Amino acid sequence: AMDVPVSELALNPERGGPKNLPIARVLVDDDESEGKGTCKHKPKLVILGCGWGSVAILKTLQADQYHVTVVSPSNYFLFTPFLPSATVGTLELRSLVEPIRTILARIKGHFLQAEAESVDFSEKLVEVSQIIDGEKRHFYLPYDKLIIGVGSKTNTHGVEGLEHCQFLKTIDDARKIRKRAIGNFEKAVLPTTSDEERKRLLSFVICGGGPTGIEFAAEIYDMLNEDLIRHYPRILRNEVSVHVIQSRSHILNTYDEALSMYAEDRFARDHVEVYTNARVQEVKQDRIVFSEKTEDGKVITKEIPYGLCLWSTGVSQTDFAKNLAAKLDKQTNKHALETDTHLRLIGAPMGDVYAIGDCSTVQYNLAQNIMTFLREIAWEKGKDPKEVHLTFKDWQTVAQRVKKRFPQAGQHLRRLDKLFQQYDVDKSGTLDFNEFSELLSKIDNSLTSLPATAQRAHQQGQYLGRKLNKLAQVAPGMRANGLLDGDLDETYYKAFEYKHLGSLAYVGNAAVFDVQGYNFAGGIAAVYLWRSAYFAQSVSLRTRFLLFMDWAKRALFGRDMMDL
Numbered sequence: 001a002m003d004v005p006v007s008e009l010a011l012n013p014e015r016g017g018p019k020n021l022p023i024a025r026v027l028v029d030d031d032e033s034e035g036k037g038t039c040k041h042k043p044k045l046v047i048l049g050c051g052w053g054s055v056a057i058l059k060t061l062q063a064d065q066y067h068v069t070v071v072s073p074s075n076y077f078l079f080t081p082f083l084p085s086a087t088v089g090t091l092e093l094r095s096l097v098e099p100i101r102t103i104l105a106r107i108k109g110h111f112l113q114a115e116a117e118s119v120d121f122s123e124k125l126v127e128v129s130q131i132i133d134g135e136k137r138h139f140y141l142p143y144d145k146l147i148i149g150v151g152s153k154t155n156t157h158g159v160e161g162l163e164h165c166q167f168l169k170t171i172d173d174a175r176k177i178r179k180r181a182i183g184n185f186e187k188a189v190l191p192t193t194s195d196e197e198r199k200r201l202l203s204f205v206i207c208g209g210g211p212t213g214i215e216f217a218a219e220i221y222d223m224l225n226e227d228l229i230r231h232y233p234r235i236l237r238n239e240v241s242v243h244v245i246q247s248r249s250h251i252l253n254t255y256d257e258a259l260s261m262y263a264e265d266r267f268a269r270d271h272v273e274v275y276t277n278a279r280v281q282e283v284k285q286d287r288i289v290f291s292e293k294t295e296d297g298k299v300i301t302k303e304i305p306y307g308l309c310l311w312s313t314g315v316s317q318t319d320f321a322k323n324l325a326a327k328l329d330k331q332t333n334k335h336a337l338e339t340d341t342h343l344r345l346i347g348a349p350m351g352d353v354y355a356i357g358d359c360s361t362v363q364y365n366l367a368q369n370i371m372t373f374l375r376e377i378a379w380e381k382g383k384d385p386k387e388v389h390l391t392f393k394d395w396q397t398v399a400q401r402v403k404k405r406f407p408q409a410g411q412h413l414r415r416l417d418k419l420f421q422q423y424d425v426d427k428s429g430t431l432d433f434n435e436f437s438e439l440l441s442k443i444d445n446s447l448t449s450l451p452a453t454a455q456r457a458h459q460q461g462q463y464l465g466r467k468l469n470k471l472a473q474v475a476p477g478m479r480a481n482g483l484l485d486g487d488l489d490e491t492y493y494k495a496f497e498y499k500h501l502g503s504l505a506y507v508g509n510a511a512v513f514d515v516q517g518y519n520f521a522g523g524i525a526a527v528y529l530w531r532s533a534y535f536a537q538s539v540s541l542r543t544r545f546l547l548f549m550d551w552a553k554r555a556l557f558g559r560d561m562m563d564l
């Protein structure tokens with residue numbers, strides 16, 4: 001028997017599972033060669049989603065260890081960091097995507113263009129659906145190991161009128177923005193357009209001052225400066241306005257403060273208007289209503305007419321992930337699926353189900369981690385941790401190491417700083433081991449959030465890919481051979497460790513970098529550094545080639561302003 005399946009979507013004659021649906025017999029070779037002794041019984045690995053996390057797994061997995069099936073509504077991987085550049089035509093849409101089937105070819109994996117609806121953990125079945133000619137068809141997909149990497153959706157914060165907004169998460173979103181922006185320029189120059197209408201059509205409002213919103217504002221700004229006059233000589237530059245509405249006191253507030261100030265200065269110079277401490281109340285068809293808190297604490301309501309409004313205010317859980325969390329008693333986080341440090345979904349049968357990327361969050365115990373670093377420092381000093389007397393300087397070294405691993409722990413660490421200083425420090429100004437443990441018990445110990453970034457999803461995917469390779473070697477067949485693999489993870493593989501490599505954002509002919517111990521903001525050289533940083537990560541030669549061609553084309557001929 002060969003290891004090549006004959007069909008990707010054969011259905012078993014009988015139905016099954018809790019809903020009595022047809023069961024997809026994806027791995028025909030495995031089923032049919034049962035008992036013949038010639039076929040390698042590989043576990044069925046089902047991966048939901050084909051974003052950053054899933055693709056990192058696929059690129060890391062060795063061929064021939066698992067029968068891999070990927071389920072996703074989109075049949076391509078989207079290189080999200082460049083999406084803002086596609087909204088104004090700096091890059092072309094096709095240059096940002098990679099066909100998932102090309103990525104799967106190396107490991108002879110299958111792809112099903114469909115949506116996961118639900119999971120039955122006890123029978124190990126994923127309920128999958130797809131609409132064909134208006135009819136929604138459901139079936140079950142069996143798994144031995146399941147990986148959930150379904151990403152997130154845009155957070156609406158319960159604001160009304162978002163149907164009038166544009167979003168920026170998918171290729172289709174970028175296409176709509178481009179069409180709308182160019183359409184507005186065309187309408188603005190029609191003889192029947194009044195001055196007031198023209199001003200509104202040329203007003204871009206961005207709700208959300210995070211990296212996506214800021215990069216979009218920067219791209220619009222570049223396009224206005226570089227291409228507008230050539231294409232629309234009748235539109236004056238100062239007739240076009242760009243506004244950013246941010247709820248926090250600074251834009252890019254997750255970055256180092258110096259960098260967010262740099263970005264604000266740059267925007268002020270470039271006449272991009274930034275409203276901070278501002279909350280959107282409602283989005284009307286032609287204007288946005290928001291409240292702004294002034295420096296003296298007053299709250300005033302403002303309105304801005306817009307021609308295009310981008311809503312980009314963070315992420316929230318997909319309905320699928322919400323539905324899974326509701327099925328599992330031990331899931332308590334309202335924003336993401338909780339996993340243990342081995343990325344196993346908490347509450348699901350051990351070792352069967354993992355969750356990675358934006359849809360998930362890892363439960364860490366902060367105090368435990370701090371203690372590990374403390375021990376490390378004690379050993380470095382050649383002392384038994386129990387005998388060490390910790391000075392404030394020692395604590396700061398510990399804190400620095402913790403922060404490097406858990407960038408999200410900043411707030412807890414600052415609180416510990418204060419507690420340390422206030423603590424009834426003995427005469428020598430130090431704390432002993434017991435005193436320090438007591439101090440740790442005073443902080444909120446659970447640290448669950450990791451940033452929702454491609455960087456994290458990628459690291460988690462790579463980790464899982466490597467782990468699955470290892471497990472396939474130490475316990476070949478695993479579930480497929482009827483072996484219980486509940487604690488294989490802990491026995492054979494280390495826990496996941498996030499390494500924050502830094503953040504970068506493009507702010508209009510310049511980029512800001514926030515890399516551990518290295519803050520950097522700068523002109524055109526920084527932009528090239530920024531581009532090459534992503535270039536190196538980009539998935540294939542094909543993508544590199546297309547991106548290179550797009551940049552070269554823009555440099556030579558400028559952006560084309562067609563609403564194709």
Ligand code: FAD
Nearest residue numbers: 049050051052053080081116150151357358452453454455
């Ligand atoms: P995603 O990449 O979102 O993939 C989710 C996949 O799941 C998709 O294929 C989707 O179709 C599929 N899916 C959804 N529902 C289902 C279902 N029910 N069944 C099956 N499949 C499903 N991060 C950075 O680190 N740096 C950046 O510069 C950066 N820039 C960004 C710019 C933009 C415009 C955006 C939108 C995001 C940016 N991010 C950046 C964030 C980054 O894209 C996400 O953190 C990352 O995509 C998360 O990866 P993921 O694998 O969890 O999910």
